[in-house]
Amino acid sequence: MSDTQEMREQQYQRFKELFELGRQRRLELEAKGETRRRSGRKGDDYLTEEERQELFDLGRKLSGFYVKDGYAYCQGKSWKLPENSSLLKNQTVAESELTQTGHI
DSSP: OOHHHHHHHHHHHHHHHHHHHHHHHHHHHHHTTOOOOOOSSTTSSSOOHHHHHHHHHHHHHHHTOEEETTEEEETTEEEEOOTTOGGGTTHHHHHHHHHHHTOO
8 A cells, every 4th residue: 555545544533533532522412312403504513613624634535626717727728716715715725735636
């Protein structure tokens, strides 16, 4: 297995761990009688802000999604991002990570 494959496997394992962590927290609260409807909104997924951000970052890396020169790329398609897009703020970080992993 190549280093890139091993890294992706580790990222995928961490991705699954974060989902499992949220699930366990939900089950623990339900066992105590505390239930709430999951809406998919921030705070309803039982993750901390840091865990949520890590989960999103891993999802982008694993999906092959990246931003370069004001365009978003995914699955062979691209589209121009609005100038006020929050994705543009992370563009330089994403590009350096993709260069290191050989994606661009």
